Amino acid sequence: MTHKELIADLSSSLSISENEIAELLDTTFTMMADEMSKGKSVHMQGFGTFEPHRKEERLTINPRTKVQTLIPPKQVVVFKPNQTLKDKAKEAPRYE
Amino acid sequence: MNNEKLTLANIATYLAQQKGITKKTAIGFLQQLIETLSEELLRDGEARVKGLGVFKIEWHKSRMSVNVQTGEKYEIAGHNKITFTPDKSMREAVNKPFEHLEPIAINKETVSANDTWMDDEELRLKRFSEQAQEILGIIADLQQTQPEGKNQTLQPSETPNVSPIEKAERVQPDVPIVNQEIEQASAPVTTNIADSTSAIVQKESVEKESIHASSDEKTMMERMAKQVPTNNKRWVALSILFAVVVVISIPIYYYFFIMNHGNDATQPTTILASTSSTHIKTLASPVTQAAQSQSTTAKAVTPNPLTQPRTYNELLATETFKEGSRLTLMALKYYGNKLFWVYIYEANKDKIANPDLISAGTHIKIPKLNPKLIDVHNPQCLIQATALQTLYTKHHATQAK
Numbered sequence: 001m002t003h004k005e006l007i008a009d010l011s012s013s014l015s016i017s018e019n020e021i022a023e024l025l026d027t028t029f030t031m032m033a034d035e036m037s038k039g040k041s042v043h044m045q046g047f048g049t050f051e052p053h054r055k056e057e058r059l060t061i062n063p064r065t066k067v068q069t070l071i072p073p074k075q076v077v078v079f080k081p082n083q084t085l086k087d088k089a090k091e092a093p094r095y096e
Numbered sequence: 097m098n099n100e101k102l103t104l105a106n107i108a109t110y111l112a113q114q115k116g117i118t119k120k121t122a123i124g125f126l127q128q129l130i131e132t133l134s135e136e137l138l139r140d141g142e143a144r145v146k147g148l149g150v151f152k153i154e155w156h157k158s159r160m161s162v163n164v165q166t167g168e169k170y171e172i173a174g175h176n177k178i179t180f181t182p183d184k185s186m187r188e189a190v191n192k193p194f195e196h197l198e199p200i201a202i203n204k205e206t207v208s209a210n211d212t213w214m215d216d217e218e219l220r221l222k223r224f225s226e227q228a229q230e231i232l233g234i235i236a237d238l239q240q241t242q243p244e245g246k247n248q249t250l251q252p253s254e255t256p257n258v259s260p261i262e263k264a265e266r267v268q269p270d271v272p273i274v275n276q277e278i279e280q281a282s283a284p285v286t287t288n289i290a291d292s293t294s295a296i297v298q299k300e301s302v303e304k305e306s307i308h309a310s311s312d313e314k315t316m317m318e319r320m321a322k323q324v325p326t327n328n329k330r331w332v333a334l335s336i337l338f339a340v341v342v343v344i345s346i347p348i349y350y351y352f353f354i355m356n357h358g359n360d361a362t363q364p365t366t367i368l369a370s371t372s373s374t375h376i377k378t379l380a381s382p383v384t385q386a387a388q389s390q391s392t393t394a395k396a397v398t399p400n401p402l403t404q405p406r407t408y409n410e411l412l413a414t415e416t417f418k419e420g421s422r423l424t425l426m427a428l429k430y431y432g433n434k435l436f437w438v439y440i441y442e443a444n445k446d447k448i449a450n451p452d453l454i455s456a457g458t459h460i461k462i463p464k465l466n467p468k469l470i471d472v473h474n475p476q477c478l479i480q481a482t483a484l485q486t487l488y489t490k491h492h493a494t495q496a497k
Binding site for chain 2 (some may be wrong): 002003006009010013014016020021023024025026027028029030031032033034035036037039040041042043044045046047048049050052064068069070071072073074075076077079080081085086088089090092094
């Protein structure tokens with residue numbers, strides 16, 4: 001399903017214009033990203049939780065050139081599906 | 097990082113404010129979004145959302161795992177798992193607080209694992225030499241402040257003079273004992289080493305304190321007349337220097353002794369064990385060796401069960417090694433602690449080349465041990481078993497290389 005199809009789908013089932021749906025989606029995602037960058041997690045009931053995880057800085061060594069590099073800390077998004085969604089996925093046919 | 101959670105309601109309120117719609121519509125929109133997403137995900141196994149990311153269902157193959165507690169193997173069945181990869185825009189927005197940071201290359205020569213170990217040892221030796229420097233400095237102070245010694249006839253002069261001499265006397269009788277201990281070390285005693293070194297360290301600290309105390313008193317007296325450099329002070333200084341040298345040299349001596357003879361020290365016990373046990377066929381050649389080592393160990397060893405050479409005459413049971421069985425588990429079963437696997441290993445040394453790699457079907461003899469040797473509540477026993485364990489594992493690690 002492409003982005004356009006998703007918008008069309010939502011628009012028809014909610015009877016809101018496609019333009020508005022696109023705007024709503026955009027604001028929702030920017031708001032989520034904004035809050036997660038502040039360290040807050042977003043809990044979506046019936047789906048799962050988006051959590052920001054902080055990765056500490058670390059030293060890496062290039063095995064070929066032996067150059068040590070300090071990788072700065074960063075914050076990444078982790079999605080944890082809720083239990084019902086996990087169970088449903090387990091029951092779903094094999095995806096390989 | 098705070099653990100505050102945003103719920104759907106929070107997002108809906110925000111949307112309602114921003115877009116001028118009712119909260120109800122906003123909630124309806126979000127719920128519809130979630131429903132569509134999960135439906136799509138479960139139907140196609142993949143859901144791509146621009147601005148958020150990609151959800152996927154991935155198949156995880158079945159694999160074998162081991163129960164850490166019991167060592168039993170079991171299978172983790174294959175299953176589907178949901179993964180999420182955030183979009184680039186999402187990833188960058190969340191990483192905003194750390195956006196300005198970039199990887200920094202540091203040019204520095206890398207140190208191999210072996211070197212770090214040596215560094216550690218060198219550090220320890222360095223610390224010893226630093227302490228020696230300190231003590232020498234104190235001695236120098238002593239020599240400067242000594243002169244009041246004979247001049248003051250009454251009580252105050254007596255106390256500072258007496259204490260270093262006493263100390264020297266106290267140190268001297270210790271030296272022969274220490275030497276004896278070195279001789280004893282030829283017997284397979286590993287715990288003694290630890291004991292004696294710690295004792296030495298204690299001695300050293302005690303000495304230092306006493307020196308500090310006496311030197312303080314002396315600085316008080318320093319302004320008194322400086323006359324008549326006596327031979328006495330030089331003698332005291334020399335004796336202290338001698339004691340310091342002895343104290344420093346002993347750990348170094350032990351260090352090299354362990355390095356060179358660590359493996360040899362354990363050999364006599366195992367030869368003894370193999371020759372004296374009735375169940376193992378004796379070899380012709382080691383008999384003389386065993387006799388020699390027996391004579392040497394007989395002198396040095398005290399009746400302590402920990403230091404006695406271990407013999408494995410009596411058997412508790414024999415076990416056949418199966419897939420998944422461990423020496424440690426056997427030790428836990430028969431002796432009550434996993435650490436005592438080293439004794440099972442010693443009893444079966446002729447069959448086990450490497451304790452980490454025992455082929456299935458090997459018959460393992462479980463020897464009957466002196467209950468004092470495997471007393472779970474005696475920390476000495478545990479320390480000894482741990483020492484043996486590190487010795488064997490290190491031995492096999494070097495062999496593997």
